[in-house]
Amino acid sequence: MSRWEPDARGRLLQAAVELFAERGYDATTAAQIAERAGLTKTTLFRHFADKREILFQGQEELVTRVVDAVNEAPTEDAPFDILRRAVIALCDVHVEERRDIRKELVTILPSSAELQERAVFKRFAVTNSLHGALAVRLGDARQAGVFADVGMRAYYDGYAAWVESNENGSLAKIVDAELDAFESALSGAGSILSST
Amino acid sequence: MSRWEPDARGRLLQAAVELFAERGYDATTAAQIAERAGLTKTTLFRHFADKREILFQGQEELVTRVVDAVNEAPTEDAPFDILRRAVIALCDVHVEERRDIRKELVTILPSSAELQERAVFKRFAVTNSLHGALAVRLGDARQAGVFADVGMRAYYDGYAAWVESNENGSLAKIVDAELDAFESALSGAGSILSST
């Protein structure tokens, strides 16, 4: 019952995705996004720290998910099983996500260096959180580092395959298979190290 | 000879590092940097694509170095030995680098989100190039991915330790030891995977 239309953030996101798809990220100004959402530039920046953040909203949840999953993993879990839980926990986020926007994102992202930088930085943040949690749990920072990298690689590779495959089937299944493949690669790694 | 003082880029870098150290990255404007270097803002942006790039100039060299090292590795090299060559090849870049600037960089970087994003993006670019070259050489994209991540982790961890240790000894030595540690972690990885 307020005087304002509700869901300002949602409207801004919708407007942004539309305009980015129409004329590209760089060619779209913050003012144009706000206008299409029936708001002003000032209000846009009250909701989002910057223009990039419109598309990466809610990534902080990935950090808490991955850390919680590691911390709550059963004591009897083997290291790679802990990693598996953590990475699979990330997949659930995308269930609620709007499919149309996800589809657009994949085409918008490569068009702007600014956006790619932000995307990479978010990935880095999640990787670091996973690394930290695993280091505590496993007691070995280097092993935790390798596992964190492998897990995130499985996640992002799986995500890319999922989006490209027209989204039949669940993301979690694809990522799980990806983890299997990396697990074999790791277990075979001992035999392909230095000859010395 | 010309009317202008030579080495505009060097003077701009010098001025930028000084000012960033004095008053922080965000509080320093492009105009101030240019002024201290005896130039104008326009000229600054003719030499550097943006303000961040002043500090990350020459990182493209890392990409060519790492790729060349992989491609030129002897046929008889084991996979991890190829990786070792590639990562060690990165270390030589920092020999020529000016020590005072390197020292300052470590304090400036954490003070600005903008700078960290760029730094992470550069690391990502090098990692991807290494990944690509290793994938071709090893014929297994996933194995190459794990190796690329491990190698870059060894490099950046080693670099951090090197800078912190007041720079006695060579970077290559520290990174090499780091690689040894990761190699053991990898060779032991087979035994710590899923219990299933």
Place this chain on the structure above:
DNA sequence: GTCTATACAATGATAGAC
């Protein structure tokens, strides 16, 4: 508590003169 109006500082692009 959310939105608007206005003014402002800084980045980065562009065009033309030396």
Place this chain on the structure above:
DNA sequence: GTCTATCATTGTATAGAC
């Protein structure tokens, strides 16, 4: 190569409207 000048855009700050 550099300079002056001008410009659009991002993002902030302030003060006020509903």
